[in-house]
Amino acid sequence: MRAEGTLRAPGTLSAFWVLLGMQLARARRSWRQYIIVSSAMPSGIAILLRAMTSHPGEALALQIISGNVVLSVAITAIAMLAQQVAWMRQNRTFDYYHTLPVPNFAVILAILVAYLLFALPGIAVVLTVGALFYGVHLVISPGILPAILGTGVALSGIGALLGIASRDGELAGLTGNLVMMAVLFLGIIPSGRLPLPLVALSDMLPSTYGVRLLLHLLTGQANPYVWLVDGLMLLFFSVVLFFAVERLSYRVG
Amino acid sequence: MLAFEIRDLHKTYGHEVHANDGLDFSIETGEVFGVLGPNGAGKSTLVQQMVGLSVPTSGEIRLRGQPIRPHDRRVRRLVGYLAQRPLALYDLRAREAVVATGRLRGLSRPEAEREADALLREIGLKDRQDRLVGNLSGGEHRLVGMATALIGSPPVLILDEPTNELDPVARRRVWDMLMRRRSEGTTIILVTHNVLEAERVVGRVAIMARGRIVAIGTPGELKERLHAQVRLEVALRDGVPQAEDWLAAGRQIGERRWSLTLGRDRLGEAFRRLADPATSAEIDDLRIASPSLEDVYLAYHGEEAREDAR
Secondary structure, three states, X not given: OOOXXXXXXXXXXXXXXXXXXXXXXXXXXXXXXXXXXXXXXXXXXXXXXHHHOOOOOHHHHHHHHHHHHHHHHHHHHHHHHHHHHHHHHHOOOHHHHHOOOOOHHHHHHHHHHHHXXXXXXXXXXXXXXXXXXXXXOOOOOOOHHHHHHHHHHHHXXXXXXXXXXXXXXXXXXXXXXXXXXXXXXXXXXXXXXXXXXXXXXXXXXXXXXXXXXXXXXXXXXXXXXXXXXXXXXXXXXXXXXHHHHHHHOOOOO | OEEEEEEEEEEEEOOOEEEEEEEEEEEEOOOEEEEEOOOOOOHHHHHHHHOOOOOOOEEEEEEOOEEOOOOOHHHHHHEEEEOXXXXXXXXXXXXXXXXXXXXXXXXXXXXXXXXXXHHHHHHOOHHHOOOEHHHOOHHHHHHHHHHHHHOOOOOEEEEEXXXXXXXXXXXXXXXXXXXXXXXXXXXXXXXXXXXXXXXXHXXXXXXXXXXXXXXXXXXXXXXXXXXXXXXXXXXXXXXXXXXXXXXXXXXXXXXXXXXXXXXHHHXXXXXXXXXXXXXXXXXXXXXXXXXXXXXXXXXXXXHHHHHHHO
């Protein structure tokens, strides 16, 4: 009989890479959908708003572009992931991962990161469309990547939670779309124009901080105060939502 | 040493459904143990608790002497589990799925690739290894699942319906693979309703019905209980207008085929009738067998059905 000590388990990091590869494989069948879905609506909205305003100032233009970049993330990370997670729970897909010697947080992190990465082509399209139609100069700095990463993990945390809470994929798709709408409205409309209850709601959404940070970065400003506050808020949301998903996806009946 | 000890295990869903109702048995290390029973007997509920995916309502399960906890890391290292529907691998190519699973069991990439190649060859999927799992047939999909359960050679295997949806060649291959693992000392727990095939492999079986174990023992011991009986199967030729009364009293199992379960003391009488020239001219095929594990299974489930009818 084999001694238990000879049986191995992978290191957390190497497990994460294998799991991420398995999640990204989903793009093999559906990469066209991911590109279309994550770019069509946000670019469409950016173009629509441009067509309806005669002379948008640079501030408004950047607000619209940043809001739509975050919307692009919200589409894959909230609407699509919520449906996917609900489906995985319904079909007991998690049983496969939960019977292998890998930590659940590597499984969850791989899923959240994969759905954030699925938004990247959409983000590129939205930035290009924004630059073209609004004629503003966008500063593409390396800080954009962690900003998108933080926003993405936080939003996919919301998507995954919706998926866990929904009894099936259809309901998850529906609630995911509603939350995505909230992200869209509160992200594009400057908070100065929102009524007070909506300001409070927008303070509770990680997308708000993502849009603000992105707006700040795209204009090439480097106010460390903004960096710190919005960055820390995103980090806070990412960590809290991540561990909520990690715990809740791991409950046993 | 005992691989599994299951003590007074109860699993209840809501107030109504007793999926497992006081199970109490153990499985030796190196044993091939079959769990048989009809749909809804509580077999999958049992194995899900054995791999830590589900928590008993009461009672205890021990693996190698230690009680298992929900999502137990030790269980996950020791046990290779084939679930009924391995859907997680849908978007991967067959070989990638097996390699990835090996790496998630802690194998290095070269080790995982080497083992995956050997397993795919053994299971007969080598020529389809680059297909996406989701594009494979249902049976091939299960074979990939089987290879993922076996990679890394876990010392305990728990396989939920491993031969469902397989064609006869693939079935044979899977049973041969399991027999090889058995001779290497692997403990194998098989959930199946394929009684006839399981009989070739299992050392002991538990027959489950409605959340309980109605019989447990080696196939020989269980058949012993039907020992005083013999099964006689008679097929009549085309054009024989009707079966004689004594034959028609049996169970009709085909268009012109009957099966009679007789006490051994009545065998002589049956032979005399069969030997009658008029009768023997009508007979196309004749089989006499001692009871199989399937007869045992049917005998127990016949009782269940009668209880239900009451």
